Amino acid sequence: TPLDKMADALKRVAWSAIDRSTATLRSLSNNIWLKPELAYEEHEAHALLTRFLTEQGFQVDEHYTMETAFRARTGADKGVNVAVMCEYDALPDIGHACGHNLIAEAGCAAGIGIKAALEASEIPLGRLTILGTPAEEGGGGKIKMIKNGCFDDVDIAMMVHPGPLELAHGLFVAVDLQTITYSGKASHAAAFPWEGINALDAAVAAYNGMSMLRQQMKPSWRVHGIITNGGAKPNIIPEKSEMQYYLRAPTEAELKVQMQKAGEVFSCCWTGHRMHSRS
Numbered sequence: 001t002p003l004d005k006m007a008d009a010l011k012r013v014a015w016s017a018i019d020r021s022t023a024t025l026r027s028l029s030n031n032i033w034l035k036p037e038l039a040y041e042e043h044e045a046h047a048l049l050t051r052f053l054t055e056q057g058f059q060v061d062e063h064y065t066m067e068t069a070f071r072a073r074t075g076a077d078k079g080v081n082v083a084v085m086c087e088y089d090a091l092p093d094i095g096h097a098c099g100h101n102l103i104a105e106a107g108c109a110a111g112i113g114i115k116a117a118l119e120a121s122e123i124p125l126g127r128l129t130i131l132g133t134p135a136e137e138g139g140g141g142k143i144k145m146i147k148n149g150c151f152d153d154v155d156i157a158m159m160v161h162p163g164p165l166e167l168a169h170g171l172f173v174a175v176d177l178q179t180i181t182y183s184g185k186a187s188h189a190a191a192f193p194w195e196g197i198n199a200l201d202a203a204v205a206a207y208n209g210m211s212m213l214r215q216q217m218k219p220s221w222r223v224h225g226i227i228t229n230g231g232a233k234p235n236i237i238p239e240k241s242e243m244q245y246y247l248r249a250p251t252e253a254e255l256k257v258q259m260q261k262a263g264e265v266f267s268c269c270w271t272g273h274r275m276h277s278r279s
Contacts, residue, residue, distance in 0.1 A: 184202070
């Protein structure tokens with residue numbers, strides 16, 4: 001059909017535009033990789049991406065409701081508005097091990113290709129929006145952008161994520177982030193240890209309890225955590241300890257069951273201590 005022929009022709013236009021920019025896109029990705037930045041601190045990556053998209057002819061809002069977020073637009077004012085998302089924050093200590101530099105590169109590549117196709121089309125096809133979404137790694141950047149109205153005029157939003165296999169769509173899970181704090185009583189560990197209540201013992205017991213709980217978890221559930229505060233010095237009975245845990249399950253209903261089980265483990269370890277847990 002004529003529409004199929006037009007679609008095939010515009011695909012070739014998009015592919016050609018991306019191929020012509022291969023070296024530039026690779027350089028963009030490498031530069032982000034070389035300077036990893038944590039959530040909401042992605043100033044260098046933000047500057048690289050907004051400058052690149054401006055040079056490509058996009059209308060860019062550099063600080064779109066947040067300091068390191070951005071919006072780049074092109075196309076008609078009417079019709080469907082498709083958003084392609086870029087991520088560019090890194091992980092502590094291990095940098096871009098999650099490949100967000102590649103997500104940024106792929107988002108920009110898609111933008112170049114779609115922009116070329118929109119300009120080559122004989123009829124208006126709609127609008128393309130590239131959204132720079134900071135703080136994916138635990139910072140809730142997209143959640144804040146949703147609350148800020150950044151997606152209100154978007155009809156379709158998409159992104160890619162690097163991985164060792166190809167999937168047409170990702171496997172999405174419900175997640176709960178929990179911070180568990182135990183409070184005890186400090187004392188000198190050599191002189192008067194019997195005067196103390198060791199908050200680190202509670203955290204260690206809870207950590208081991210969560211490890212044993214895995215026997216009663218479904219294969220599709222995931223739990224992982226770390227002890228973020230184990231005390232001040234070895235010769236002081238720790239007065240405070242803190243853990244962070246991520247709980248994941250395929251559905252919210254299953255996540256609630258998992259949260260209840262985890263809560264029972266955390267609670268049973270606080271005898272003699274004070275416990276505070278927040279999601």
